[in-house]
Amino acid sequence: MSNQRAIFQVIKSLTGQANILTIPRVFIDFTGTVEAAMVLSQIIYWSDRASHGWFYKSYPEWKEELALSEYHVHKAVKGLQGKGILRTRVMRANGSPTLHYLLDVEAFTKAITAFLDPPAKRKKRLQDIDWLTATIRRGRDDEKYDELEELALAKDVAKAKARGS
Secondary structure, rough: OOOOHHHHHHHHHHHOOHHHOOOOOHHHHHHHHHHHHHHHHHHHHHHOOOOOOEEEEOOOHHHHHHHHHHHHHHHHHHHHHHOOOOOOOEEOOOOEEEEEEEHHHHHHHHHHHHHHHOHHHHHHHHHHHHHHHHHHOOOHHHHHHHHHHHHHHHHHHHHHHHOOO
């Protein structure tokens, strides 16, 4: 058994699976901070479990769940709102006004997709494919013909998608 697995087994036996936090690495890059990535990850988790997507959580609940201060949660929420992927609203919960959260799934999907495949990266990839296509047409690098042909096809598909959108 690996050290990591053994340590996780001890943690699970003492505290349960619910006390292990995981964050997709890309969320850290996307949000800019570990704290915001943690909040985003939990917002996605709770959004799936809430009726109509809205859920509420007090700052003490965030602290208990993520070990983050009110300041860090507030800052993370503001950052996610700034990206246009999170909406908040004060509504009643258990008779008291409580801050509710709603992940805009469509906006998040668009934002994370754009983040993972920015136009500059896409343009560079298409330029590389153009160069490779020209190389094929000149008859160079015959041993890589199949690979380059696949890249050229991918470029054609990307152009067709761009025309279609």
